[in-house]
Amino acid sequence: MKKKVAILFGGNSTEHQVSLQSVKSIVHSIDKRKYDVVLIGVDKEGKWYLYDNLDSCIKNSHDPNSIELVKSDKRIALIPGNHIYPFIELPSGKVLGKIDVIFPLLHGGRGEDGSMQGLFRITNMPFVGSSVLASAICMDKDFTKRILLHAGLKVANYTTFTKNEENNIHFKKIKKQLGLPVFIKPANQGSSVGVSKVESEDEFHLGIEAAFSYDNKIIVEEAIDGREIECAVLGNNYPISSLPGEVMTNSSFYSYEAKYIDEKDSQLIVPAVLEDTVVKKMKLTAIKAFEAIQCEGLARIDFFLTKDNDLIINEINTLPGFTKQSMYPKLWEASGRCYKDLIDDLIRLAIERGASRHSV
Incomplete structure (x- = not known):
């Protein structure tokens, strides 16, 4: 039926x-x-x-x-x-x-x-997807980083400000603390909405204003010199990770426009060209991050991979874009799961989780 x-x-x-x-x-x-x-x-x-x-x-x-x-x-x-x-x-x-x-x-x-x-x-x-707690945590970049740090995982150095602290945000202090350039982000937005990469004091103030137009809490974060690599995770109690994929963009960072509007501005390399040891480490780290925040169903874990092969987690997306051209399905296709089967897997996982909750 x-x-x-x-x-x-x-x-x-x-x-x-x-x-x-x-x-x-x-x-x-x-x-x-x-x-x-x-x-x-x-x-x-x-x-x-x-x-x-x-x-x-x-x-x-x-x-x-x-x-x-x-x-x-x-x-x-x-x-x-x-x-x-x-x-x-x-x-x-x-x-x-x-x-x-x-x-x-x-x-x-x-x-x-x-x-x-x-x-x-x-x-x-x-x-389909994570429940209330994991969804709320992963939407808030500040709290995501706190939990990942507690789990022993690496994130970029950062500081946060709320709207009522806006007068205490000083460019020189941030420059001394985090260096330049820095990224300024709304704490609770996805798809790079409201994100600015800034290298000067004028850009800094404009970036602060732009981020606060989307949220009452913002993050100012150091820029990581590394490749942008992403992994897809699938599962409930026993999650598995896909092969990694790499995002390459002509812009200064992977913006909303590069993701969804101007396809020529970015390129997705799936699977990413990486050493086997790095792939293994990345897949295990993605699962560890997924489990640390108690995600369920699906999530995309976004990393920076440094020249020293350090893995810095950028963010976790619990409901990533799901077109056939989106990174999450493409990663699973490269890992042996076609788009139709992936939809089937997610529905099955949701029904299984729903049944287990009714049984307790």
Whole structure:
């Protein structure tokens, strides 16, 4: 009997368009013999809509700059509690039917920061990806680094500031502490949104202002001279790691535009050209990081690899981009798992975890 998978996409975060690109790939590739798909789109105001098919919910689908969610005349609501029928249509009030698993593709804030995961937990619905705690931690770059350091893993030197400390941020002190250049980042954003690489005092002040426009807490971080390498991790209690892949960019860093808009600005080398000993060390470190933060289902671990083969963890993404061109699926394809099988693995892991939680 087919499983019914509700795919949530869009969202009211800065990564709305990334999510729309991800859902296209999944709907086209998911095994239709095993799964029936329910499409639920979330607009930039946070309203939920129900769609009959992919063509009815996305326009300008071939242009990442202008891809857009089309609002449906069918709204949808979620009912908290122990329900096997958690969704109802509005305004009809019709029960949507049994949902076996939720596949969230809500990248960024309010999608992978624990907010949506908490909502899923309230409904007792199985869902793909990490639960509330790991999702919230990995969205906050400051707390991610604290836990990784506690686990004995290496991160870049950094300092944090909250909005009420803005007057205490001094360029000369930062320069002495971290050197130049430095990266300035919102603490709670993904996909390099609001990130600046700065080398002068003027750029520094502009970077601080830009980061605070996205979050009330920011990170100022030393620049690491190293290759940008990423690993994909898959699993619940016994996670496994993919082969590593390398990001090479023509820009000063791997920006949002390089990731999703201007494909010519970056190149993904999958698998990365590395010595076997480095590959083994990186895969083990990726799993250790995944387990330290108690991630589940999937995550992409982003590293800097220095000339001395030191591994510096940059960040952990618990709901990485999921187009066929995205790094996470490409890493697994290079490791022997095709895109369709990877979707199947993630749904299976979500259902298994959901069943184990009901048993305790």
